[in-house]
Amino acid sequence: MSSQASGGPDRWTPRGDARYLTEQAHKSCRQLGVERIDLWQLHRIDPEVPREEQFAAVRALLDAGVIRHAGLSEVSVADIKEASRYFKVATVQNRYNLSDRGSEAVLDYCTEHGIGFIPWYPLGAGGLIKGGSVLDRIATAHQATPGQIALAWLLQRSPVMLPIPGTSKVAHLEQNVAAAAIKLTADEYARLTRLG
């Protein structure tokens, strides 16, 4: 569960003042019909609000039992270290997939510190499903789809990896879950890693 957007449907800006974060967390509890949210993520650090105010607000939500675990989204290693002075960072949700490795250092830090890493756009918003090059050949070898191979690579990349592929179809959901059973050989893994 994450919070914190304001604006129109196609336009939103981060909002991180303590009052708003607190209100939104309580509102999310009501909307979900739960007393406590198991995992709540600060969707963006608001550059217009002191960071200590935002991190202290998250700490207060944890202390009050409104949320059980807290995470961050679209952050750097320095951001994680800073937030960790206020609360235990349970997860980090950054954009990451086979062809988009901008968060490599963050992923390594999360792996080292046992922080769950949630790659958003794990299928490159559908782009990786189309396959191409080595992805197709490895998919054929496993009687799998290119998308499944992209997910299998993610899962093999780190033990803290928690991909959240988005789909509107049950058949795709089942296919995506089945990707967890695919074991890439060391050579396949290395070839895919070089793609990025």
Ligand SMILES: NC(=O)c1ccc[n+]([C@@H]2O[C@H](COP(=O)([O-])OP(=O)(O)OC[C@H]3O[C@@H](n4cnc5c(N)ncnc54)[C@H](OP(=O)(O)O)[C@@H]3O)[C@@H](O)[C@H]2O)c1
């Ligand atoms: N933290 C952030 O800032 C942030 C930003 C954006 C998104 N997110 C989150 O990231 C998650 C994933 O994002 P996303 O859904 O945009 O991107 P994505 O998971 O990379 O790709 C989703 C696209 O892939 C298709 N797809 C999924 N499984 C498939 C399959 N087995 N075969 C064929 N097509 C398949 C979907 O179409 P179908 O519906 O046809 O399956 C959809 O078009 C979401 O939970 C989203 O909330 C987070």
